[in-house]
Amino acid sequence: MNAIYTRDAPDYIRAAYSLRSWLFSTDHKRIGVLYLISITVFFFLGALAAGLIRLELFTAEADLVTPDVYNRAFSLHGVLMVWFFLIPSIPAVFGNFLIPTMIGANDLAFPRLNLASWWVFMGGGLLTFIALLLGGVDTGWTFYTPYSSMFSNSYVALTILGVFIAGFSTIFTGLNIIVTVHKLRAPGMTWMRLPLFVWSHYATSIVMILATPVLAMTLLLVTAERVLGIGVFDPALGGDPLLFQHLFWFYSHPAVYIMILPSMGVMSEVITAFAHKRVFGYAYVAFSSIAIAAIGFLVWGHHMFVAGQSVYASMMFSAMSFLVAVPSAIKVYNWTATLYKGQVTIGVPLLYAMAFIGLFVVGGLTGLFLATLALDVHVHDTYFVVAHFHYIMVGASVMAYMAALHFWWPKITGRMYPEVLGRWSAVIAFLGFNVTFFPQFLAGYIGQPRRYQTYWPELETLNQISTLGVALLAVGYIMPFFYFVRSLWRGPRAPANPWDAFGLEWMIPSPPPTEPFKDTPHVTWEAYDYPRPEDQGARDGR
Amino acid sequence: MRFDWIDTLPFWPDQISDHAATVDTIMVAFSFVMVLFVAPIFVLMAFFAFKYRRGSKADRMGRPRSLPWLEATWALVPLVVMMVFFYQAARAYFDMHDEMENALRIEVIGKQWMWKTQHPNGKRQINQLNVPVGVPVVLNMISQDVIHSMYLPALRIKQDVLPHRYTKLRFVATETGTFHLTCAEYCGTLHSRMGGSLVVMEREAYDAWVEEAPDAVAPVERGRRLFTEAGCRGCHAEDAPVEAPLLDGLYGSAVPLAGGGSVEADDNYLRTAILRPNAHVVAGFDPIMPSFRQQLDEAQILDLIAYIQALPTGGREQGEGR
Ligand SMILES: [Cu+2]
Ligand SMILES: [Cu+2]
Numbered sequence: 001m002n003a004i005y006t007r008d009a010p011d012y013i014r015a016a017y018s019l020r021s022w023l024f025s026t027d028h029k030r031i032g033v034l035y036l037i038s039i040t041v042f043f044f045l046g047a048l049a050a051g052l053i054r055l056e057l058f059t060a061e062a063d064l065v066t067p068d069v070y071n072r073a074f075s076l077h078g079v080l081m082v083w084f085f086l087i088p089s090i091p092a093v094f095g096n097f098l099i100p101t102m103i104g105a106n107d108l109a110f111p112r113l114n115l116a117s118w119w120v121f122m123g124g125g126l127l128t129f130i131a132l133l134l135g136g137v138d139t140g141w142t143f144y145t146p147y148s149s150m151f152s153n154s155y156v157a158l159t160i161l162g163v164f165i166a167g168f169s170t171i172f173t174g175l176n177i178i179v180t181v182h183k184l185r186a187p188g189m190t191w192m193r194l195p196l197f198v199w200s201h202y203a204t205s206i207v208m209i210l211a212t213p214v215l216a217m218t219l220l221l222v223t224a225e226r227v228l229g230i231g232v233f234d235p236a237l238g239g240d241p242l243l244f245q246h247l248f249w250f251y252s253h254p255a256v257y258i259m260i261l262p263s264m265g266v267m268s269e270v271i272t273a274f275a276h277k278r279v280f281g282y283a284y285v286a287f288s289s290i291a292i293a294a295i296g297f298l299v300w301g302h303h304m305f306v307a308g309q310s311v312y313a314s315m316m317f318s319a320m321s322f323l324v325a326v327p328s329a330i331k332v333y334n335w336t337a338t339l340y341k342g343q344v345t346i347g348v349p350l351l352y353a354m355a356f357i358g359l360f361v362v363g364g365l366t367g368l369f370l371a372t373l374a375l376d377v378h379v380h381d382t383y384f385v386v387a388h389f390h391y392i393m394v395g396a397s398v399m400a401y402m403a404a405l406h407f408w409w410p411k412i413t414g415r416m417y418p419e420v421l422g423r424w425s426a427v428i429a430f431l432g433f434n435v436t437f438f439p440q441f442l443a444g445y446i447g448q449p450r451r452y453q454t455y456w457p458e459l460e461t462l463n464q465i466s467t468l469g470v471a472l473l474a475v476g477y478i479m480p481f482f483y484f485v486r487s488l489w490r491g492p493r494a495p496a497n498p499w500d501a502f503g504l505e506w507m508i509p510s511p512p513p514t515e516p517f518k519d520t521p522h523v524t525w526e527a528y529d530y531p532r533p534e535d536q537g538a539r540d541g542r
Numbered sequence: 543m544r545f546d547w548i549d550t551l552p553f554w555p556d557q558i559s560d561h562a563a564t565v566d567t568i569m570v571a572f573s574f575v576m577v578l579f580v581a582p583i584f585v586l587m588a589f590f591a592f593k594y595r596r597g598s599k600a601d602r603m604g605r606p607r608s609l610p611w612l613e614a615t616w617a618l619v620p621l622v623v624m625m626v627f628f629y630q631a632a633r634a635y636f637d638m639h640d641e642m643e644n645a646l647r648i649e650v651i652g653k654q655w656m657w658k659t660q661h662p663n664g665k666r667q668i669n670q671l672n673v674p675v676g677v678p679v680v681l682n683m684i685s686q687d688v689i690h691s692m693y694l695p696a697l698r699i700k701q702d703v704l705p706h707r708y709t710k711l712r713f714v715a716t717e718t719g720t721f722h723l724t725c726a727e728y729c730g731t732l733h734s735r736m737g738g739s740l741v742v743m744e745r746e747a748y749d750a751w752v753e754e755a756p757d758a759v760a761p762v763e764r765g766r767r768l769f770t771e772a773g774c775r776g777c778h779a780e781d782a783p784v785e786a787p788l789l790d791g792l793y794g795s796a797v798p799l800a801g802g803g804s805v806e807a808d809d810n811y812l813r814t815a816i817l818r819p820n821a822h823v824v825a826g827f828d829p830i831m832p833s834f835r836q837q838l839d840e841a842q843i844l845d846l847i848a849y850i851q852a853l854p855t856g857g858r859e860q861g862e863g864r
Contacts, residue, residue, distance in 0.1 A: 147730060278607065280608060325624075329616065362580075377699055
């Protein structure tokens with residue numbers, strides 16, 4: 001397919017060169033790139049903290065850092081990775097960059113709100129970073145009360161403020177995406193013709209704007225209790241500590257879907273492109289995103305089976321959690337079926353996508369173990385949980401992020417990355433990930449609690465395997481960093497459509513001009529309108 | 543059904559109760575079923591990627607766009623199968639919350655960063671919990687500061703320990719030995735040091751061990767003294783000068799409240815009655831009882847409750863709690 005919407009305008013990168021033209025750009029593509037750079041920094045900061053944690057856990061005794069440093073390390077790791085990497089990762093980088101183009105628009109509905117979201121995000125990041133420099137926070141990313149509100153001697157209020165502010169950037173992004181999808185679709189781009197990437201971001205955005213305000217209010221209440229002594233959560237002041245957990249998980253369970261739904265969108269794009277075939281069961285995949293977003297709001301109590309909530313409440317939350325797995329299963333089965341009778345090429349993005357599916361399946365199914373009441377009582381707050389959510393949030397989400405990065409890198413930068421190195425990094429990251437996190441399921445079932453600096457001697461072997469895995473995983477993440485940066489100068493120029501993929505973003509030049517569509521395109525095709533073998537004839541094997 | 547071979551697996555953690563055996567069985571059976579659901583995905587993905595690699599000669603005519611029956615199958619079959627596990631696990635969960643007849647009640651106080659336990663005769667331990675084998679045990683637990691969580695991995699159970707509210711953990715250990723006892727809810731600096739051991743002893747050994755406590759005073763006895771010393775008796779007695787309810791037979795009964803309705807007088811009710819008397823006012827009385835929050839510590843509150851619990855029933859109707 002050729003680039004059918006060519007323009008004489010310079011591409012968005014060469015449109016202007018000053019720093020100012022980047023920092024104050026309202027171009028969704030530039031803002032996407034700003035996000036890409038910022039979250040990469042946060043990712044490596046959070047990864048350093050993780051490295052420190054795993055190094056300390058190499059032996060059963062505490063011999064590297066003091067308990068306070070250890071507690072601050074895992075808290076920082078969680079806060080940075082959740083709010084400053086995972087939540088913005090795919091939506092703010094790729095959603096930003098791609099959604100307008102995918103639906104035939106030249107920008108998001110509110111370009112200045114989009115810019116504001118990045119500034120707000122950086123403001124929140126800066127406050128959190130200052131909190132870190134001052135001495136950090138030791139509450140874990142969950143800020144459980146009354147520890148966070150009345151007992152912790154660390155920079156809780158400042159960190160909370162950072163997260164609170166960053167939350168607004170999420171709300172802005174969500175709002176922008178929703179309005180854009182409703183209002184700016186090109187003529188002919190009906191809902192059922194939207195790329196699934198857009199559907200999943202639409203579902204994500206709903207979660208963002210409904211859940212994030214709850215987090216914001218909750219964090220404000222913690223600060224009010226901590227700073228002003230207003231009793232909300234601390235029972236000594238007449239509050240209820242479980243109220244915090246309800247509010248927190250009312251946000252944080254849906255937040256898991258903020259982190260995974262966009263990845264699922266990436267999967268649908270990458271798998272169809274590399275199978276060179278329309279996705280199997282388009283409508284089922286599209287609506288399963290909405291179903292996940294909706295049911296995802298009704299399962300938060302599965303984090304509280306041992307917290308002292310009523311057994312009947314636990315039972316309902318358990319049942320709902322089983323239900324929310326169904327739409328995810330539908331997606332995975334449909335992706336598999338998409339390969340059937342396709343024209344499959346194993347490019348780097350597809351390798352990452354397959355890694356995603358493998359890890360997501362394990363992560364998702366172990367999530368069901370945690371939804372199973374009596375099982376959860378045993379493994380709750382152990383390394384089993386740690387392994388489970390890393391399979392989802394690192395295994396799946398980060399793999400999808402890497403898939404997206406490789407898939408759209410040519411589009412974003414106009415350069416190709418080295419294919420062979422790409423394959424190696426995908427395989428190394430996959431292996432490293434499993435070596436790191438699989439042993440944690442076992443350690444958790446044996447009973448190693450999470451957030452422990454020391455552990456029982458019988459767990460040492462498993463923990464050492466896990467720590468060694470990190471070395472491999474690190475190679476898998478650092479390699480792409482270097483070859484991507486290098487490709488900016490040395491990489492071969494990318495054509496408009498290097499993957500022979502279908503979609504509006506592949507019909508414009510790489511990198512795209514600031515306003516790729518001079519005239520609004522008229523969409524007359526459905527999503528993933530790849531040639532069918534019947535139309536092509538058996539001539540060339542298609 | 544229960545798999546008895548599980549705990550002979552290498553690496554498998556100690557398993558010392560029927561409940562633990564049930565949990566392990568669910569775990570293993572569930573894992574097995576999951577593999578059944580997942581294997582097709584991996585096998586088919588690899589197979590399709592190979593068979594339909596670009597340029598291969600495989601027949602690609604008649605691609606289905608979507609098949610509703612297939613979608614329904616892969617959505618519903620796993621769900622129905624999983625409901626079996628949901629049900630089994632929910633039953634085990636309800637069972638562990640069920641009240642037990644003639645349970646040995648042990649008081650547990652969690653604080654940053656230690657566990658304090660107290661046996662019925664007043665014998666106390668720190669970071670250690672001795673229990674007899676084969677006897678139902680109920681831990682009545684409370685935290686003095688932040689949230690902790692009592693975790694006994696060999697029994698496959700844990701329960702968060704909250705400030706200002708009692709939570710309970712029930713079990714029957716079926717094997718003797720020394721096992722891990724630990725805190726599973728992050729509670730600050732020395733969280734990972736907040737542990738010790740669960741020692742399951744033969745019954746006679748436990749009885750002998752618990753008796754050997756020369757200066758232990760039973761909580762009921764301490765509570766009786768405190769009831770007078772703290773001034774409770776000044777109001778809660780037949781000949782008291784003020785109108786206050788008699789506490790005989792209170793524990794486990796249904797208390798009619800001033801605002802209408804009634805509430806079961808369990809441990810949490812008694813605790814609230816002493817610390818925040820105005821939270822529920824007993825029907826027919828004036829809210830004149832002062833709060834004792836400043837005067838009493840957690841151990842003393844437990845003593846008072848033990849005393850009130852031991853009072854004669856006084857002809858009152860008893861609910862389940864007794
Ligand atoms: Cu959840
Ligand atoms: Cu603790």
